Amino acid sequence: MTVQAATYGAPLVAMYSLHSTMAVGPKPKAAPNSMWRMEDTSTPQSAAESGYVSSNFDVIDGFGFADLGAEPVILTAPDSGGRSCMIEIVDMWTNAFAYPAGGASGYTRTASSPL
Incomplete structure (x- = not known):
């Protein structure tokens, strides 16, 4: 049962951690309902800053969190x-x-x- 709970909860913990550090923390990369655009994902430093691993060296990566609490987001x-x-x-x-x-x-x- 403990393994099932950890397996179920691990993605939630990771996403809430990303949300608190990247969207609403003391130095947010992108406020809710906006996008953080990573210019270069090919360096170890930028991969560490992103919070996830990306193997695409020729792709512009980014992410953001949508806050749907007040209204839909377009x-x-x-x-x-x-x-x-x-x-x-x-x-x-x-x-x-x-x-x-x-x-x-x-x-x-x-x-x-x-x-």
């Missing part, structure tokens, strides 16, 4: 200029449940949240 993204673009939306358990991106990118799949 997600907008700039035109990718024909380049591949993917936006992944995850819940607090890190389950991806939507990929809102242009049809040219190939990521048009959406699914309902598991909750």
Whole structure:
């Protein structure tokens, strides 16, 4: 039972830790409802700052937290200029449940949240 609880709760702890340090902590990277854009994910320092590992050296990475407490949030993204673009939306358990991106990118799949 303890292993099941730890397995269930580990993603929540990690996401709340990211939220408190990256969105609302003393030096937030991006306030809620905004995005933090990482210019370079190829250095050990930037990987450590991000809080997660990224193996893509030629990709602009970023993340943010949506605060849906007061009202819905409208997600907008700039035109990718024909380049591949993917936006992944995850819940607090890190389950991806939507990929809102242009049809040219190939990521048009959406699914309902598991909750």
